[in-house]
Amino acid sequence: MAVKKEPQKSNVSKEELLGFYREMLLIRRFEEKAGQLYGMGLIGGFCHLYIGQEAVVVGLEACTKEGDKRITSYRDHGHMLACGMDPKGVMAELTGREGGYSKGKGGSMHMFSKEKHFYGGHGIVGAQVPLGAGLALADKYLGNDNVTFTYFGDGAANQGQVYETYNMAELWMLPVIFVIENNQYAMGTSVKRSTKSGTFFGRGAAYGIPGEQVDGMDVLAVKAAGEKAVAHCRAGQGPYILEMMTYRYRGHSMSDPAKYRTREEVEKIRSEKDAIEHVRDLLLNAGLASDEDLKAIDREIKEQVNASAEFAKESPEPALTELWTDIYA
Amino acid sequence: MATEVLMPALSPTMEEGTLAKWLVKVGDVVKSGQILAEIETDKATMEFEATDEGRVGALLVAEGTAGVKVNTPILLMSEEGEAVAAKAAPVAATAAPAPVAAAAPVAAPVAVVSKASPDWAEGTPMKTMTVREALREAMAEEMRANPTVMLMGEEVGEYQGAYKISQGLLDEFGPKRVVDTPITEMGFTGIAVGASWGGLNPIVEFMTWNFAMQAIDHILNSAAKTNYMSGGQMGAPIVFRGTNGAAARVGAQHSQDYAAWYAAIPGLKVVMPYSAADAKGLLKTAIRDRNPVVFLENEILYGQTFEVPDLPDFTIPFGKARIWREGSDVTIVSFGIGMKYALEAADILAKDGISAEVVDLRTLRPIDYDTVLASVMKTNRCVTVEEGFPVGSIGDHLASTIMQRAFDYLDAPVVTCTGKDVPMPYAANLEKLALVTTAEVVAAVKSVCYR
Numbered sequence: 001m002a003v004k005k006e007p008q009k010s011n012v013s014k015e016e017l018l019g020f021y022r023e024m025l026l027i028r029r030f031e032e033k034a035g036q037l038y039g040m041g042l043i044g045g046f047c048h049l050y051i052g053q054e055a056v057v058v059g060l061e062a063c064t065k066e067g068d069k070r071i072t073s074y075r076d077h078g079h080m081l082a083c084g085m086d087p088k089g090v091m092a093e094l095t096g097r098e099g100g101y102s103k104g105k106g107g108s109m110h111m112f113s114k115e116k117h118f119y120g121g122h123g124i125v126g127a128q129v130p131l132g133a134g135l136a137l138a139d140k141y142l143g144n145d146n147v148t149f150t151y152f153g154d155g156a157a158n159q160g161q162v163y164e165t166y167n168m169a170e171l172w173m174l175p176v177i178f179v180i181e182n183n184q185y186a187m188g189t190s191v192k193r194s195t196k197s198g199t200f201f202g203r204g205a206a207y208g209i210p211g212e213q214v215d216g217m218d219v220l221a222v223k224a225a226g227e228k229a230v231a232h233c234r235a236g237q238g239p240y241i242l243e244m245m246t247y248r249y250r251g252h253s254m255s256d257p258a259k260y261r262t263r264e265e266v267e268k269i270r271s272e273k274d275a276i277e278h279v280r281d282l283l284l285n286a287g288l289a290s291d292e293d294l295k296a297i298d299r300e301i302k303e304q305v306n307a308s309a310e311f312a313k314e315s316p317e318p319a320l321t322e323l324w325t326d327i328y329a
Numbered sequence: 330m331a332t333e334v335l336m337p338a339l340s341p342t343m344e345e346g347t348l349a350k351w352l353v354k355v356g357d358v359v360k361s362g363q364i365l366a367e368i369e370t371d372k373a374t375m376e377f378e379a380t381d382e383g384r385v386g387a388l389l390v391a392e393g394t395a396g397v398k399v400n401t402p403i404l405l406m407s408e409e410g411e412a413v414a415a416k417a418a419p420v421a422a423t424a425a426p427a428p429v430a431a432a433a434p435v436a437a438p439v440a441v442v443s444k445a446s447p448d449w450a451e452g453t454p455m456k457t458m459t460v461r462e463a464l465r466e467a468m469a470e471e472m473r474a475n476p477t478v479m480l481m482g483e484e485v486g487e488y489q490g491a492y493k494i495s496q497g498l499l500d501e502f503g504p505k506r507v508v509d510t511p512i513t514e515m516g517f518t519g520i521a522v523g524a525s526w527g528g529l530n531p532i533v534e535f536m537t538w539n540f541a542m543q544a545i546d547h548i549l550n551s552a553a554k555t556n557y558m559s560g561g562q563m564g565a566p567i568v569f570r571g572t573n574g575a576a577a578r579v580g581a582q583h584s585q586d587y588a589a590w591y592a593a594i595p596g597l598k599v600v601m602p603y604s605a606a607d608a609k610g611l612l613k614t615a616i617r618d619r620n621p622v623v624f625l626e627n628e629i630l631y632g633q634t635f636e637v638p639d640l641p642d643f644t645i646p647f648g649k650a651r652i653w654r655e656g657s658d659v660t661i662v663s664f665g666i667g668m669k670y671a672l673e674a675a676d677i678l679a680k681d682g683i684s685a686e687v688v689d690l691r692t693l694r695p696i697d698y699d700t701v702l703a704s705v706m707k708t709n710r711c712v713t714v715e716e717g718f719p720v721g722s723i724g725d726h727l728a729s730t731i732m733q734r735a736f737d738y739l740d741a742p743v744v745t746c747t748g749k750d751v752p753m754p755y756a757a758n759l760e761k762l763a764l765v766t767t768a769e770v771v772a773a774v775k776s777v778c779y780r
Contacts, residue, residue, distance in 0.1 A: 103560035112559035119526055120559070124550050130516050131551055134523020141479070141505065141529055164516025326557045327595050329564025329619035
């Protein structure tokens, strides 16, 4: 995949780099565990794993402050972990248990945390885009300087409502960052087979929205671009588009025949571009961490993920009376 | 030869209007396309142009006359050379159709005081107002009371509302709270739902509910389901409102009644008022509700006048039907404009010695089953009336509920009167046939009374 390498790097501290490593690893190990639990029949229905795309959410979360909001599609586990939601609550929602963020009533695609300003978790492709702009409209109306990160994929980027939203977001100067996670495939349809436009961020120009393409496998490049976008929004200059060039290693969902791409293509990106390996190399090469330090983090994460899986298995199913609650606020 | 210029119909539902201002005077030579007068309908003030050239011979209706019926002659246009004759006809003399002005329903009744009602106390001072004014007053009052209430939609601001419901709101509340949107229903509906999660209480005006088809995904999937899907964390305090159902001669794409569609969705509340008092009291309740409310209005009802309690803060709770008329032989259940047919039918039936109890559901989710069932248990017969399509209608649902919960009380099958199972035709005679009629309601009642 052709990605312009951002030459400049954020001035990143050891602690921050270790934090990135830890957070990306948490997402990956969590998703691997979710895949296992799915295979064991403990998770049902749809389950869309984020493996491969970890640098996008981790890099952007590094640009946020309290009050900023985020909203995304159904491939949402990574976003939830990155904004600080409890892995136990997320995993228990995947298993459909009482301890889940939606008490088991939402599932993989529909989780929310008002406390962490995570607004879902949306299963209708593209719907989260105007919803995210609406969150930004509320912040602007209420007069604060919060920013909303509205994530969607290259597939959603062809939905009409995305462009309706671009038009109004720029017209009303809404503080929203449109993050296009271009993982190259809308389910099984490659970008090449769905559009002739060169870039997705470039479509914003028709509405006067600035944007750029970013190496979404490089957490430092993501953070640098995110800071620029956030500064633009907080300064009241309206929306900004970040097209994150990324890649999902796993299938679209758990039932993906993977006939639309080759195993070699996936392997090539895993070996040459992996976001976690990249940070690992940075840490080791600069002498910021030893192999032992990183192994210790690996162990910690593994324990954390195992604990979330245990919690998700042990948490009871919701009480039958829950069927009839929460229909109305 | 003089030509009569007639009062024009300036909208599909206009039956009369106010001749606000003459822009020509007797003796003026006018060209085709020149503006003759400003005419005010209940929806807007419009300029009325000459279609032919000629000389103004006489102005037949005085400036400021209200209630001028469509097709009333308002101006005499003489051809060149006839000018002398025109001079002989002074305005005052020719403004003879004064009865037209006298017939105008503007005179406010004096000191009306209400009878007992479950919705307000006996002796409450009443005022008359149209459904349109009632809706506007409800929004204005709630916007004054709560700074997070805002209105958005097409033409709600500078245009003053496509149906004048939001007239004056932009002036009072400014463009931050009265937001004109581009024509982009799916987009602005999604934005409004997001804003409701972000701490606002948006009112979304759809120019008509037909256009909300473009936005139905956000009404159902984003607004209605999220509180449940989030385990109770994220209700959407939002009102979707606009005109619903048939107006007059606007064809199949602008005439659908969506009552039964939205009433089918858990997570929504659905309101369909008939009277101005209900429109006001229920809209205020809707704006305060923590849940998404679908508020179905009707263009033909907008201009109709009712008594409304003159109270500083008047609300009507959801889920309470109103018994408009007590009766003992049959229960007629309706809502929205269906009430017009139900009440007309009850009048006719009374003359035939059939006493009909007329129940206005007012809200379709929640439905006040108790009031309907109690009435049916008393009368033992039921007819439902609505304008929507017959398949999966509100009437079907009521018939099934009554059958399951009051079967032993029924002396006849429940009969449902609905719109016909056809897309709305344009031709006037066919449109009339497609809608439910008073005669059909009368016939249905007689059939369940075996008369």
